[in-house]
Amino acid sequence: xxxxxxxxxxxxxxxxxxxxxxxxxxxxxxxxxxxxxxxxxxxxxxxxxxxxxxxxxxxxxxxxxxxxxxxxxxxxxxxxxxxxxxxxxxxxxxxxxxxxxxxxxxxxxxxxxxxxxxxxxxxxxxxxxxxxxxxxxxxxxxxxxxxxxxxxxxxxxxxxxxxxxxxxxxxxxxxxxxxxxxxxxxxxxxxxxxxxxxxxxxxxxxxxxxxxxxxxxxxxxxxxxxxxxxxxxxxxxxxxxxxxxxxxxxxxxxxxxxxxxxxxxxxxxxxxxxxxxxxxxxxxxxxxxxxxxxxxxxxxxxxxxxxxxxxxxxxxxxxxxxxxxxxxxxxxxxxxxxxxxxxxxxxxxxxxxxxxxxxxxxxxxxxxxxxxxxxxxxxxxxxxxxxxxxxxxxxxxxxxxxxxxxxxxxxxxxxxxxxxxxxxxxxxxxxxxxxxxxxxxxxxxxxxxxxxxxxxxxxxxxxxxxxxxxxxxxxxxxxxxxxxxxxxxxxxxxxx
Numbered sequence: 001x002x003x004x005x006x007x008x009x010x011x012x013x014x015x016x017x018x019x020x021x022x023x024x025x026x027x028x029x030x031x032x033x034x035x036x037x038x039x040x041x042x043x044x045x046x047x048x049x050x051x052x053x054x055x056x057x058x059x060x061x062x063x064x065x066x067x068x069x070x071x072x073x074x075x076x077x078x079x080x081x082x083x084x085x086x087x088x089x090x091x092x093x094x095x096x097x098x099x100x101x102x103x104x105x106x107x108x109x110x111x112x113x114x115x116x117x118x119x120x121x122x123x124x125x126x127x128x129x130x131x132x133x134x135x136x137x138x139x140x141x142x143x144x145x146x147x148x149x150x151x152x153x154x155x156x157x158x159x160x161x162x163x164x165x166x167x168x169x170x171x172x173x174x175x176x177x178x179x180x181x182x183x184x185x186x187x188x189x190x191x192x193x194x195x196x197x198x199x200x201x202x203x204x205x206x207x208x209x210x211x212x213x214x215x216x217x218x219x220x221x222x223x224x225x226x227x228x229x230x231x232x233x234x235x236x237x238x239x240x241x242x243x244x245x246x247x248x249x250x251x252x253x254x255x256x257x258x259x260x261x262x263x264x265x266x267x268x269x270x271x272x273x274x275x276x277x278x279x280x281x282x283x284x285x286x287x288x289x290x291x292x293x294x295x296x297x298x299x300x301x302x303x304x305x306x307x308x309x310x311x312x313x314x315x316x317x318x319x320x321x322x323x324x325x326x327x328x329x330x331x332x333x334x335x336x337x338x339x340x341x342x343x344x345x346x347x348x349x350x351x352x353x354x355x356x357x358x359x360x361x362x363x364x365x366x367x368x369x370x371x372x373x374x375x376x377x378x379x380x381x382x383x384x385x386x387x388x389x390x391x392x393x394x395x396x397x398x399x400x401x402x403x404x405x406x407x408x409x410x411x412x413x414x415x416x417x418x419x420x421x422x423x424x425x426x427x428x429x430x431x432x433x434x435x436x437x438x439x440x441x442x443x444x445x446x447x448x449x450x451x452x453x454x455x456x457x458x459x460x461x462x463x464x465x466x467x468x469x470x471x472x473x474x475x476x477x478x479x480x481x482x483x484x485x486x487x488x489x490x491x492x493x494x495x496x
Contacts, residue, residue, distance in 0.1 A: 284334025333398025
């Protein structure tokens with residue numbers, strides 16, 4: 001999964017009705033004794049505790065230092081620099097203490113990733129938005145930086161294990177769904193670690209701890225070896241796999257060459273009988289392989305592609321497309337914003353795409369923030385309004401899945417053909433261990449309704465179940481999922 005171009009953007013966008021004091025960052029006493037600046041334009045200077053996510057920001061002038069925290073650890077994450085400040089009006093949160101007044105929204109940069117802090121309630125709370133991510137996060141002012149953030153963290157094997165285990169313990173939402181007893185995992189593995197435990201042995205023990213989750217948003221790397229499990233029976237959407245499948249589709253399914261944009265991640269072809277074929281294999285990396293060109297560059301490339309695809313001839317009049325196949329079967333994810341940019345070209349009516357919520361109590365795995373509605377706003381540009389057949393499967397991951405979920409609320413809704421998607425919706429917390437190794441884990445859920453259950457772990461099921469690229473079909477040059485979609489659209493069986 002590659003949602004973002006920098007560590008800050010990997011933990012994207014969720015709201016909280018009231019910021020809870022996370023034991024991973026500060027005590028209740030620290031929060032209660034936080035000082036409030038005098039009335040006037042709120043200042044961002046000071047220490048801020050994020051609701052959930054285990055992050056603390058220390059802001060001094062134009063510099064922001066971020067820390068990754070648990071109840072027992074604190075490690076520096078990144079340093080950001082303020083780039084722009086825009087004066088606006090303080091946004092209220094509906095409480096009696098809210099007082100309208102001047103506000104200075106400040107945008108910070110970590111490499112090419114931009115995020116903006118918005119003061120609220122006379123600088124006691126701030127909200128945060130990230131350029132390539134949907135939703136909002138909230139932070140509360142603390143009196144001081146937690147003491148452990150000012151002290152070096154030991155790098156011995158047992159401390160490394162403890163930070164890894166504690167981070168999952170405080171943030172991971174799906175232990176019960178996987179039937180994993182995380183406390184028992186600790187008791188079973190921690191005793192095997194001594195001061196003489198080698199790096200290879202420690203890496204093996206950490207892998208043994210999290211691999212049974214079979215969660216594609218859990219990753220561990222030591223800089224040389226990377227372990228990234230996925231749901232059994234599915235194929236990770238690698239660049240090599242994507243390239244081979246695209247070549248198969250071009251050779252066996254399409255009668256015209258694919259037009260490509262975004263380094264091949266966006267492709268389109270007109271098919272006979274007024275059917276269009278749109279293939280999406282990522283919502284990131286459109287202008288550089290490592291996202292170094294930045295989100296704005298990727299978004300501009302996507303807009304260019306969509307403008308070339310959704311022309312007046314294809315969207316208006318008697319010769320407009322009769323149907324559209326969207327092939328999302330090999331999609332490694334990326335930015336939810338870019339995914340919604342595509343959905344915005346497929347609907348004339350606004351609606352809620354899905355809801356987002358995050359774990360925000362480190363001692364209670366059932367406690368989540370209030371769900372936040374993520375909306376689809378129709379584009380002001382040309383829109384395709386006709387029937388859609390959506391192809392998806394186990395190699396549809398992350399933003400590829402939120403894209404599929406966002407389309408479920410469209411009218412007319414697409415027919416879903418293929419297999420269950422991977423079941424990994426959450427943005428990931430990207431974390432560093434005391435010895436320099438890095439790991440990732442999810443902490444969010446994306447339910448389809450405010451009180452609904454998310455499709456995490458199981459994935460979004462198809463309405464017409466057809467195996468996706470089984471070896472026998474690949475060998476025979478067949479693609480039953482594609483031909484089924486084509487037949488449904490050609491016979492106008494999906495017309496509203």
